[in-house]
Amino acid sequence: MKKQFAIIGLGRFGSAVAETLVKHDAEVLAIDKDETKVKALTDRVTLALELDATDEKALREAGVQNVDVAVVSIGENIEASILVVMLLKELGIKEIIAKAVNDLHGKVLSHIGVNKVVYPERDMAQRVAQSLIKPEFLEQIVLSPEYSIVEMPAPAFLWEKSIRESNLRAEYGVSIIAIKHQSIVNGEKKEIWNINPSPDDVIHKEDILVVLGANSDIEKLG
């Protein structure tokens, strides 16, 4: 059976979450009190409904209690966001994800039982700032304040060395978890992923490395 989601609040964040879930074959019930927001998504989700999500009766009638996961994406109206989360808890929804606009909002949401609080604006701002400071880091997944997974072009001192010869783990405390190799197949440029490479695999000039380690150690490689 398909996993069922309710997305409440169809601003830019909520509607992007809804559309992405549908692309991954999930069932999505999309809710907003604003008719135009609902109309904009009607053809793109399983069911789009115009209702005030602070109204428990309306939520029940919409069948929100049957979903596996609810995403509350109401930012500006903090009171509404908190009320909606409380109602979803009362309806027995096991997994609730909610957007927060600031730390205090996030703390309150966690306190009332939200499983995961997200800060889309702050997170995107941090990513953009990081990419400006370290443009050679093509992608960065922050695992904790100290550790990250980073995608970066193979530094010149590693070219034509095997992973064993590179000695990255011992010398830098960094592990290579994947290598993206650029290769020409039938005249076309193709990307070949080597996930979990072996110690004998060789790093080439135009390779992209995905490395895992402490931020301070990874930065020494850049």
Ligand code: ATP
């Ligand atoms: P984003 O930054 O994601 O674009 P936004 O700036 O459009 O969000 P928010 O204040 O975060 O606006 O609200 C998101 C949506 O939540 C809006 O479309 C708004 O109509 C909807 N919304 C607010 N309160 C309720 C409510 N009580 N019931 C249903 N929808 C609501």
